[in-house]
Amino acid sequence: MPAETVNRQWLLARRPRGQVRVEDFVRRDASLPQADLAAGEILVRNLMLGFDPAQRGWMDDAPSYLPPIAIGEPVRGSAAGRVIASANPAYPEGSMVRGLFGWQDYSVAARAGDPDPVAIPDGTALEEALGIFGAASLTAYVGIYDIGQLRAGDCVLVSGAAGAVGSVAVQISRLAGARVIGIAGGAEKCRWLVEDYGADAAIDYRNEDVRARLKALAPDGIDLFFDNVGGTTLEAGIAHIARFGRIVLCGAISGYNDLQGVPGPSNLTRLIPQRAGMRGFILLDHLDRVPAAMAALRQWVGSGQIRYRTDIQHGFDAIPKTFLRLFSGSNRGKQLLRIDGV
Structure with missing residues (x-):
């Protein structure tokens, strides 16, 4: 057992109203x-945290695929x-694991009814376990x-294409023989998409007309649209979906x-004449696919066919501000934080 007696935690202090703020969280020494x-239980000393936009939704008191984070509880992550x-x-002392352990130094994991922690293989760095071999990449694979x-020859559109999920979606589509267009914010991220991730074209939504660019880049329409953004970006994808396309x-x-x-797309009826389909998904419903996805990712990363970035x-005190980086576009790759002193 550790010599320390304090478990530093960041708690959800209140439900965010609109833009999430640092003041929505409070630190406690428990x-x-x-x-x-x-x-069956284990005690984990957390060393690194990963951040995902989905955490923002867990902070709202609204029905979802996971229960809302309770006020006064450590933030789930x-x-x-x-x-x-x-x-x-299955988890001997000294072994490395990952899971939804939350914003705290120590976590009791593998409790009855909770998802099982994932063992981190020897030789896998923590930033890899939470990054390229983490849930974001698995989500891209399943999606x-x-x-x-996905079919060879498809014209694929990926929004949020420079993010942790989107960048992997771009690359695995390219590896399958698709033509890939990415949407991202800013010239730097668009350059990554083409030069580093192999996209055929990139659209800078901050400085370009997305619909006009899609019309020029995909005159025959989009066969597969992988959307991480929603709103007007989803509308643009629907407007250019090909016949029998998939969203x-x-x-x-x-x-x-x-x-x-954000108002729902105003052009959903476009799906009818195009005979297009649109479906949401959550990785938790497809955990049986994780072994195949992980094997493929390890092969692609090992051979240099997939590239990735981590930020x-x-x-510990920087945890809330680090989470906020996701919503300003400040992060450059998968957003992580190394807890100090470990």
């Missing part, structure tokens, strides 16, 4: 979990760390292959901080 672990006490032979039914709804970051909610911030 007592370190000292009680004997129940059978991905983390990777070392097992320092174990009542579970493109299983939900989007995969992965996220809607454009509306996560909108107090009134690592530092320090």
Whole structure:
């Protein structure tokens, strides 16, 4: 057991109203979990945190695929760390794991009814476990292959294409022989898409007319649209969907901080004459696909066919500000934070 007696935590202090703010969180020094672990449980010392836009939705008191984060509870989020006490032979002391351990130094994991922690193989860095081999990449794989039914020769559009999910969606589409167009914010990220990630073209939504560019780049329409943004970007994709096209709804970051909610697409009837389909999905419903996805990702990364970026911030006190980087576009790759002193 550790010599420390304090478990630093960042709690949800209030439900965000519109744009999430640092003031929506409060730091607390709690007592370190000292009680004997129940059978099957483990105590994890968190070393690195991962941040995802979906966490913003978990802060609202609204029905979703996971229950809302309770006021006064540690903020739910991905983390990777070392097992320092174990009542579970599958996770021996000293082994490395990742899971939804939250914004805190120490977490009791593998409780009955909770998702099982994921063992991190020897030789895999924490930034890889939470980044390229984490849930974002697995989401891209399932969304493109299983939900989007990617085919060689497809014209694929990916929004939020420079993000952790989108950048992998771009690359696995390209590897399958698709023509890929990415949408991102700013010239730098658009340059990454073409030069580093292999997209055939990139659209800078901040400085270009997305609909006009799509008309020029995809005159025959989009066969598969992998959308992480929603709002007017989703409308643009619907406007240019090809006959029998597929739209995969992965996220809607454009509306996560909108107090009134982003209006739904006004052109849904376009799907009727195009005989197009649109479907949302959550990775949790497809965990049986994780082994195949992970094997493919490891092969592609090992051979240099997939590239990735990580943006690592530092320090426990910087956790809320690091989360906010996701919504200003400040992050350059998968947003991570290394907890200080470990």
